[in-house]
Amino acid sequence: MSAIDERRSQFKKYKEDVKDRGKPFYPYAMFHDTVMSLVVVGVIVGLASVWFYTSGENPDTCGGKDSCLLGPRYSEPADPGTTNFVPRPDWYFYFLFYLLRIFKWPDSVILGTVGIPTILLIIAFALPFLDIRSERRLSRRPVAVVAAILVVISMGELTYKGAVAKEALASEVVAAVPQWAQREGFANDPKAVAGANVFAEGGCTSCHTYLGTGGGNLGAPDLSAEGSKGKGVQGLESYVADPSKFGNTVMPKFGAFASIPAKDAQGKDLGISQLRVLAIFLDASKGPK
Template sequence: MHRGKGMKFVGDSRIPAERKPNIPKDYSEYPGKTEAFWPNFLLREWMVGAVFLVGFLCLTVAHPAPLERMADPTDSGYIPLPDWYFLFLYQLLKYEFASGPYTVIGAVVIPGIAFGALLLAPWLDQGPERRPIRRPIASSIMLLAVASVIFLTWESVDQHDWEAAAQQGAIVDFEVDEESYAFEIWTTQQNCINCHGGDMLGGAAAPAVFESDYSKEEVIDIIKNGAPGMPADQFEGTDEELEILAAFIANDGQDPEDD
């Protein structure tokens, strides 16, 4: 364009004499390799995102989040399991080279190298080709990452004790007979209430007193001698009251005389 051609001089500004519509560039010279970001590419991305969003919403309605019993910080035997998208990292921490004194390797070093390699992939292979076979470095990194995630996720799912996990997290409803004399005895035991709650159904410090199938004699022994995480000699009452309360606990919160 020659200097000044097609221009109107307005002071020190130059304004095009004719306003042209904003027409996307012509990509016909590169068929199948590139396209306009707006609206072609972005519209397609929005449509795919909308389909996945509706799918996730349907899943949340059809399969609500599973709820477990109240968390017990004193339960050292609890089998944890993270969400599915963290299972591969969870499995990595089970191996000797990435656990125990080497936890930093499994939690920071290895994931850092893996994600760092994915971030550097565009700079490691800057060729114009888009076919995976023509981009060996980027394709190899991606395939290795996908294979590792799938393998570690599968190992984590395969090694998890699903039956034990379902039992430990099951919510058990107990109907405590609050009219019973045994429950009246319980309300006078402040040491027990502080951990197991006034309703005997547990709290943040201890589980419900009915969660284990103990006999009357076993309950008495635990109350007198204590248990892991539970001190001994916390009951303040007579031996007769202890037997009544132990029978009440062994009978899952119901008066044995009513059975």
């Protein structure tokens, strides 16, 4: 029997089975789905209510006034001014998170975030048209079984790597500052060096790169030669204080640095703000010599 005849006879048998024993989708299957969906939503609403009404505004009242059966409402108040927060996804997104380290902005990130998922989706759509045998035994489906195992292994591997991946610590970036000062030629300008330290500690390198250090994330440009663009110290200062005024809504506002006095390496007060030394550092960055 040729493959096409086999398929025809299988399809015929399927149609007969449906006629004999089948039930229409509406209302049978739809009723089941509706009931089950309502149960799931009900459980979520129930758990959310228990969590909300057993916890109080203040996490410290847990165990006392409030039982906090399902955990406190929050553990720490959000700090909108933080600049050294290292964003990490929940564990079940670690594999995607790690893909972003393999595919670097800007060259291949489109491949990693759009290209590969699209290809996988197309394969998933095409599958019912390609895999038309009615065979379901795993031992007779080597391609599907091997593919599934490979997917599980690679997701496991990526999840593990994402879990143990280290972010560049501020202290490691700070350690690179003397080398920056040397290569950019501002080692004799204590204000620029102080600004480089603010830059290294302020979390700028979680998005920007500087002489090979840093993330290169979210489309943030390399700043190693920012001083050669002719913006001037004043221009750079107002940019960093509030980038949204210059059409940059990705970068946080660092205006708060204007009220923190800058210190040099010996801890001596430089008499100007951290925002100012940051701008002096950027202006002194004319690219490596």
